[in-house]
Amino acid sequence: xxxxxxxxxxxxxxxxxxxxxxxxxxxxxxxxxxxxxxxxxxxxxxxxxxxxxxxxxxxxxxxxxxxxxxxxxxxxxxxxxxxxxxxxxxxxxxxxxxxxxxxxxxxxxxxxxxxxxxxxxxxxxxxxxxxxxxxxxxxxxxxxxxxxxxxxxxxxxxxxxxxxxxxxxxxxxxxxxxxxxxxxxxxxxxxxxxxxxxxxxxxxxxxxxxxxxxxxxxxxxxxxxx
Numbered sequence: 001x002x003x004x005x006x007x008x009x010x011x012x013x014x015x016x017x018x019x020x021x022x023x024x025x026x027x028x029x030x031x032x033x034x035x036x037x038x039x040x041x042x043x044x045x046x047x048x049x050x051x052x053x054x055x056x057x058x059x060x061x062x063x064x065x066x067x068x069x070x071x072x073x074x075x076x077x078x079x080x081x082x083x084x085x086x087x088x089x090x091x092x093x094x095x096x097x098x099x100x101x102x103x104x105x106x107x108x109x110x111x112x113x114x115x116x117x118x119x120x121x122x123x124x125x126x127x128x129x130x131x132x133x134x135x136x137x138x139x140x141x142x143x144x145x146x147x148x149x150x151x152x153x154x155x156x157x158x159x160x161x162x163x164x165x166x167x168x169x170x171x172x173x174x175x176x177x178x179x180x181x182x183x184x185x186x187x188x189x190x191x192x193x194x195x196x197x198x199x200x201x202x203x204x205x206x207x208x209x210x211x212x213x214x215x216x217x218x219x220x221x222x223x224x225x226x
Contacts, residue, residue: 006030007040008073011049011061020058072106077114080106082123089127090174092138131177132197138172141181141196144204145169148213151183152203155194163187167194168209170216184209184216191220 013029014021023037030037041059045051050062072080081103088099107118136153144151152166167183178195185192 003040005073006032007044010037010040010044011065014051014059014061015065017060020054020060022058025058072110072114074114074117077106077110077117078121078123081118081121082125085121085123086125087174089125090131090176092134092179094139094142129177131179132195134179134196135199136196136202138179138196140204141169142172145171145213148208150205150207150209151181152205153194154200154202156198156200158198162200166205167192168211168216170213170220172196182217182220184211191223 009030010026013026023034023041027034027037041051041053050065051059052062053059084099084102084106086099088096088103091099103118107115110118141151148168150166151169152164155163155165157163165188166186167181168186169181169183171182173180173182173193178197180193180195181199182191182193184190
């Protein structure tokens with residue numbers, strides 16, 4: 001790996017980490033020596049990249065640091081374009097527009113020699129099976145998740161049984177042909193999953209649920225792992 005590529009990837013690794021990363025872990029990830037990592041960190045800090053090192057704990061990148069979009073690698077461009085293609089074929093209308101706009105923006109800022117990878121990408125995410133239509137405004141659902149707003153829904157399950165519930169939406173899961181709203185259900189006092197095509201009606205309540213979505217998602221994920 002070229003040193004310039006390794007320096008860039010060190011920044012990306014630190015940017016994506018939630019806890020400090022040790023030099024040993026970086027050396028293992030990039031298959032190089034500790035001495036090389038120390039030299040790379042020193043070089044980045046000399047270039048005013050705001051990296052802080054804590055003895056015995058590791059390195060962190062201070063918040064707010066950003067790099068020009070032109071420094072995207074070919075692998076990152078292909079990953080972004082492939083993901084955007086998937087969303088453009090399977091998302092709700094607002095996400096589909098956003099995905100197409102993202103591809104256009106990546107093409108606008110990418111170096112000339114990388115643009116064929118965007119406009120004529122060899123990677124595809126074909127949508128061979130039509131998805132089930134949403135029965136409610138998913139763009140507004142995503143806004144409600146960010147606001148921690150409650151939803152009142154009329155739901156019909158796979159056995160054609162109707163129920164009326166108040167839910168706390170915390171996430172949307174996107175599958176090949178259906179979408180699920182992950183939520184805390186006040187009726188069942190537990191996490192439940194609701195297919196968006198089976199929600200017969202929904203009211204977007206002004207009431208805010210008390211627990212943060214981050215805490216609820218962590219609890220839901222822990223429960224799913226068990």
